[in-house]
Amino acid sequence: MEKKYSYIIKGTLILLVPYFVATFFFSLSKKDIPKNVMPLYIPFQVVFYQKWGFFKHTEPFNYRLYYEVSNRNTGAFVARMEVLQDIRKLATREAPFNQRYLLLDVILGRCITEVLNTDPLLLENSQSTSGLKRNGPLRTLENYAAIAAAAYHIDTAGNGCRLIIMQENYNDFTSRNMPPVIKAQPVFEGKYFNFR
């Protein structure tokens, strides 16, 4: 074999070793990554983003996304709509031809998780009237309000809206054979905003 080709082969093999070592370590949970390689974690994930520990944490609850609509001038209650449960019911019913509902579910579901994992102060700032530091996931949920209102035939003119994220606990594993008890509690309540 010609020398130049031999160098290319050896060079490629040498490059692949650290690449796969990094791929292995950086696909582990953060706490399992050796501390001395941690500074490389972010640069590596920026370029080769991947996450393989699916369903690491699963919890015995469903999130519910409520939009509470009220009159902008009087503050009178107009309607309350929950969107996530309907989307998921339709996804199950229409499977496997349910791409629209799967997309909506994944977008809204991930935004809810992001909002709940964000510092409340940052969210507060995002909701202020100046709203300079916009929080993408929260904005996405707020933007969806107009689409939900149209789907539920709720008039947006003259009305405002706020979103409420509820956590609806169902029976946990140990009480799975008991009569179903659903406990709902709000985990996030946003400020009123105008439909966009």
Add this chain to the structure above:
Amino acid sequence: MKVWRQFYINLYTNDNRSFYLSVLRVGISLWLIKEMLINWPYLGMIYGSDSFVEVSNNKLFSLAHLDVQVLREHYQWLIGMYAILLFFNLLGIGRQFTALLIFLFAEMFFRMNIYTGHGGMYMCRFILLYLSIGNSYRYFILFKRKQPRSPGREQLSVFFTNIAAGCIMLHVCIAYFSGAIVKMQSPAWQQGIAVYNIFAGDRFNGTGYNNQLAHYGWLMKGIAWYTIVYEFAFPLFVWVNKMRTIMIIMGILLHTGIYFMMMIYGFQEVFLLTFGLFFTNKEWCSLLRKFRINITPAAV
């Protein structure tokens, strides 16, 4: 030492995986076309600038001096170019250059809407990257090479083909193994609680009767342990000839189960597609011969 030497020589002399690598190129191109078609009515929602989804510039876009808002304003053009490239890749036109462009496009679309990314897309991006270095154009192509390569270049081509296949196989194994480590450390997985939470919830209710199945504790525990054992065993035993078919069958069962029970489609499709790479050209030849199908490379 002798074994390693032989392994090293085999890397550039034995073309072991080019048949299935070609199948994978066609399969991944078709899968990406399918993904584009099923998302077609919703492309505006996913990538459009007037979508309700708010996306900010990510670090890679900033490094590449790309503005996500500008890309979203012109998403139809990008989709059009991407569709043409996928069609080219399906037929082997443009070869590795097309594969590299598709990788860059897939990477860009993936980052234009971070919310809709899934495990299948994560793996698909890497497959495209590896396909862009290997020769997956020995089979199922429209145009043959006019002139054969020099012996040295041919060896280099064989080497990169084996490396591309090896990288994909290794990446699949890493994905499983890291998943297994995460699950093994979780008491919720060991006791079946994690699977119960998934089945009893409404997010992954693929059948409509998952909630009823969740009542069977032994079933939840069984599924959890099947997943853990499989994810641990696959990276170790798929390389052992006698165990390989068992591992692949276990994988097919797991992925089809998730597909129908949990409505997670793309991830299962991509992982199932990669399984064929664990068989060599010779094994594929002898298998297809049983069905009276002879495979011969279309290009040198």
